[in-house]
Amino acid sequence: MPNMLLLATVTLTLHISWAHGQEITCDPPRFENGGYTPDRAVYKLEEVITYHCKNGFHPSTRGIKAKCTDKGWEPPPRCSLQPCDLPEIKHGVLYSEDSYRSYFPVSLGQWFYYSCDDGYATPTQKQWYYITCTTGGWSPEIPCHKKCALSHLEHKHFPHKEESYIEGQSIEVDCDPGYSLVNQQSAVMCTENGWDPPPRCIKHCGMPLFENARAIITGKPFKLNDTLDYQCLDGFENRDGKPSGSMVCGEDGWYNLPTCFNPAENCGPPPDISNGDIISIPLAVYPSSSRVEYQCQGYYELRGTKYITCRQGEWSMPPRCEEPCLISEEDMNENNIQLKGKHNTYYAKAGDVIEFTCKSGHSALTSVHSFLALCAEGEMELPRCL
Structure with missing residues (x-):
């Protein structure tokens, strides 16, 4: 058992009045070999003092502050020749804590085993560790780590x-x-x-590169769904015809990146083509460098590039849609012919080659090459049989 040294006497007086409207107060703490601030005649509930000890004496290892409570000053201020009180293990327990009560006050070099609660660990992450009384208090200072x-x-x-x-x-x-x-x-x-x-x-999205525009706020990182406002340079406007707009940080980067254009270089709606149309919703105004895509109606064949581009206020040349060829039953009966092989349609796209044969009991009147008929610009020359 460690050497027992006399602990300086602490006299605490608590004034409690249970009369209606009266407050709980504390008298000034009385302990030897130290002093405290602030110095008052009476202290209100929850009021805190800070105390200090003379050379050679040690304060409580629970700290140098004490609070006025309904049980008196907590923790009781003390100045002792021994540096340590019985340790309190935050988020843990001492081994056989009750048996250690007789060790108070604790002598220098005394140590105790302890363990930590679930979710916490000793510095070595082992189940049990020891805490030692030193001149600076208990070591380790934080027994149980998160x-x-x-x-x-x-x-x-x-x-x-x-x-x-x-x-x-x-x-x-x-x-x-x-x-x-x-x-x-x-x-x-x-x-x-x-x-x-x-x-x-x-x-996150970094600061985007701007063309003919500038960001209104710069420098901060942008999280998913954050917005960034931008302003077009003087004389420029965005696709909506406005001088400013916003973009959004999305999973694939920035949505609605600023595209600011000189309105003098914009184009109107793209040109119409026969038997075809653009695949997007038409707009009233298209900024320079805009591109649209065309498609043809069923059985019509697109000729030329399917994309056109707006450049300096003018659209590039649009494609055209060539007509299909209609193979009617009446025409085949008139020429005593029928479709051959896998052909089972009476429509042929421009450029398609359709093979015919004579009906049973009829012989070819035109050359053998004519039975492979080419569809060109909606017309097809049919073979004939007698």
């Missing part, structure tokens, strides 16, 4: 299995391109409240 678990992160293939860390440890987190930790930090730390910042790789 445990933080890290498992698979989305948008980052690390770690492959759950890993455990304790309070004070930090790790680097390298997110996939286009993703980052909160505020684009590169590391997370295990704290008493868990990971700081949370180990999540979130989508």
Whole structure:
């Protein structure tokens, strides 16, 4: 058993009046070999003092502050020749704590076993550890450290299995391109409240490149669904004919990137073509460099490029839609012919070659080559049989 040294006497007086409207108060604390601030005649409930000890004496290991409570000053201020009170294990317990009560006050070098609650760990992460009384108080100062678990992160293939860390440890987190930790930090730390910042790789967008425009706010990282306002340069406007607009940070980067154009170089609606149309909803105005796509009606064949572009107020040459050929039953009966092989349609697209044969009991009147008929610009020369 450690040497027992006399603890300086502390005299505490608590005034409690249960009369209606009366407050609970504390008398000034009385203890030897030290002083305190502030110095008052009476202290109100929850009021706090800070105390100090003379050279050679030690304050409570629970701190140098005491609060006026309905039970008196907590923790009781004291100045002792011994440096340590019985340890309090935050988030843990002493081994056989009740049996240690006889050790108070604790002598220098005395140590006790302890363990930590679930979710907390000793500095060695072993189930049991020991806490030692030193001239500076109890060591380790933080007996039980918060445990933080890290498992698979989305948008980052690390770690492959759950890993455990304790309070004070930090790790680097390298997110996939286009993703980052909160505020684009590169590391997370295990704290008493868990990971700081949370180990999540979130989508972010950097500052986009602008053409004929400028950002109204610059410099900050943008998270998913954040918006960024922009202003077109003088004399320019966007696709909506307005001098300003907004873009949105999405999963694939910025949506609605600014496209500011000189309105003098805009185009009107794209030209109409026979038996065809553009595949997008037509607009009243198209900025320079805009492109639209055409398609033809069924059985009509598109000739030329299907895209046209607006350049300096003019559209490039649109495509055309060539007519199909109609093969009627009446025409085939008149020429004593029928479709051959797998052909089972009476329509042929421009450029298609359709093979015919004579009906039973009839012989060819035209050359053998004429029975392979080409559809060209809606016309097809049919073979004939007698």
